[in-house]
Amino acid sequence: MTGKGKRKQDNGVLATNRKAFHDYTILEKLEVGIALVGTEVKVLRGGGVGLTGAYVRVENGSLWLMQANFPPYSFGNRFNHESLRPRRLLAHKREIRRLQALQEQKGLTLIPLRFYVAPKTGRIKLEIGVGRGKQQADKRETLRRREADLDARRAMASHGRR
DSSP: OOOTTOOOOGGGEEEEOHHHHHHEEEEEEEEEEEOOOHHHHHHHHTTOOBOTTOEEEEETTEEEEESOBOOOOTTOOTTOOOTTOOEEEEOOHHHHHHHHHHHHSTTEEEEEEEEEEOTTTOOEEEEEEEEEEOOHHHHHHHHHHHHHHHHHHHHHHHHHHO
């Protein structure tokens, strides 16, 4: 029922922004709700949402998810949703004020990290992160460290097989 090569990820995760972890150092994470229309929920549960290039902005005391690509629902009718419309995020007022203060600091940005289904309520949640942009050298160091960890795990696994 997932259709057209899309597959639902583990642990209730519906979509992730892998590029965010490559381009930013995530300093802190926060869970927020999101206001969606019916066809957007269907597309999200089907695994067709793209978070690459999306960002979160605080405007007029509200959180907004910008540039997230929700493609049109294939079984939708003429009342289908717009793909790149801004979507309102739901959070407490004190959290929004704190995020606005963080957003105004130089070098910090709010990035959507992943959509998932909350285990207790079954509602769709968005995890956003406060991130600082990485320099090219930092990206290389992260890749180097990841490769070294992978080599170490492989060596340990092959050592146990003998």
